[in-house]
Every structure is written in structure tokens, then in C-alpha cells.
Amino acid sequence: MSKVVVVTSGKGGVGKTTTSASFATGLAIRGHKTAVIDFDVGLRNLDLIMGCERRVVYDFVNVINGEASLKQALIRDKAHNNLFILPASQTRDKDAFTIEGVGKVIDELRESFDYIICDSPAGIEKGAMMALYFADEALIVTNPEVSSVRDSDRILGLLGAKSKRAEEDLEPIKEHLVVTRYSASRVETGEMLTIEDIQELLGIDLLAVIPESGAVLHASNAGVPVVRDEVSNSGQAYQDLVSRFLGEDLPMRFLDTKKKSFLKRLFGT
């Protein structure tokens, strides 16, 4: 049974693409055949984070318009042969996104993939709505900051009202909270919302907390998703995210400053 998982947030720049890349790569490392789709038409970025930007020939919109087959457009990851990337189009024709068009591509992907990860653009326009429409599960990426939490709440409302599952009265989308760019020291000084605060406000299950980390910048420079940087705290936090998503019961890590400064001393992250 294939699963479609949307990575969404409402607010821009909170870590959706970083999370999509590491989540998809982590699932592939665990042996699951995974496709990750960039829904950010006009602002393609997932290819850079996955390190396959020079191998893009066809894109998602080409497939929808019948200008290329899915097989031609999917880019196989260099390090994991069960991981594929479907890049966004750089042209601005967002109108290509119709429920029928996107639905056909998702259905075809469902035939051969275990997981289909949809990297949503920011906002609540067409691209974002299409990314969440077909979802079975959702990762709600949230920063510990007021506007991000409010936008996440907004997106939760849309998942519950405007998705296929909502419209067809099926079992609701399973929602998971992913708090990223978490800074333990700023939480301790009272500058930043705590994990408990965010959970209480949004009322969904916490899947993972990803600390703010310099390793994320290095990973995007190199085009290697940070989950593969096993010595970094954020890489380990993404590995935990994948394990918990697959059903393992692991304690949350990197929530207090002690552990972070210990890692800092060791690895300079």
C-alpha cells in the first residue's frame, strides 16, 4: 500500500524542503521505494537540496501536459537506487495544476512507490492546495515562533476541509507536528515558544524536533540531504523522525542546551 505524505506549513522558509529531502532520503535508506515531488512551480529548489539539479530534463508540468512520461521525468538519486525526484517546473504556468492532471501523476506513482512525498510551496495558493489534496498523511513543519504557529493552524484547517479525504468523507489525513529550527538556549531564556506550548496550541502529535544547526547549510551547499550527515544533531534528529514515522518509539533528543553544547564542542555544529 502506497502512502502520499505532504510536507506543508503555510509560512515560507520554515524548513519544508529541507525536511522533504531528508525524510524521503531516510525512507529510501530504510529500504522503501520513495518518490519526492517538488510542487513549488517557478521556484524549483528541491533538486538543489537533493544534489540533482544538473540532471533535470523534464519536470512535473511536462508530465501533466503529456510532453514527457513519468519515467522520463523522474530522476534517480545517485546514492540510493530506490529514491526518485520529480522536479518542479521553472516556468510560471501554475494553471497546469489541475486536480485531474496532478491526480493522474499521483495515481501512476502509487502503482510503483511505497511513499510519495509532496514538498509544498509556502502560502495557500494553488501549488500548496494541490500538494496537500491527495495526502494520506501530513508533516506540519513549524518554527517556534508566533506567525509560523498561526500559519500551521491555518493549514491544519485546510487539510481537514479542502483535501480529497475531507471532500470524500474518508478517514481524515493523519497529521504529524515537526518543529524545526529549534534553539534550546533561546527556549531556556524564554525568547522562544516551548515544544509543549506549540503542541498545546496546535493539538497534534509531535513527530520530531529538529534543532537549529549549521549542518543544514553545509548539507545544502553540498547537495546532500542533512539526514546523511550522521554526526550532526540535525541529521540525527531527521533519522529519529524517519524511525518514529515508521513506528519506532524513540525519546526526543536535543531538547535541552546541555546536549547541544556537548555536540557543539565535539563537532562544531
Place this chain on the structure above:
Amino acid sequence: MMSILDYLTRRRKKTASVAKERLQLILSREHATDSGPDYLPALQKELLAVISKYTHIDLDDIKINLEKDGDCEILELNIALPEKQNEVA
């Protein structure tokens, strides 16, 4: 896994220069596409599709460049063919 780890730790200080190289390549490719004739993106795609139909070539081995020489535009296509020509079934 070890090699990636090595890669990331060893190169930690130098990842910015890797980023710059990657960006220079991809931006020049995108600019060439933007400034060229309208049919250029489609032409590039179809060329690449044809090439990959006959050889198992990695797209990284194909370099496309659009240059202006006076009034003339030159589309340069540089393909590094694999040593053994293995045909696609």
C-alpha cells in the same frame, strides 16, 4: 555511509565553494535558456531524450552552452560518451 560522512566532515569548511560551483553551472544553464530563442528549452529536452535513447549516458556528462557571436547564436552541445557503447534494450 562512511564515505559520505568522511566527505561531509572533511569538506565541512569548504562547502561554500562547492555551493558556488554548483550555482555557477546551474545558473548559466538557466540564463542560456532564458535569453535564447523560445524553442531552446524544448530543443534541449528533445536532444537529451534522443541521446539517452541510444546510450546509457548520465545527464551530468552532457554540457549545453549557448554563446553569442555577433549576430550569431551558437548552441554548443558537449557529450562525453561512455567508453563502452552499451545499447539500450
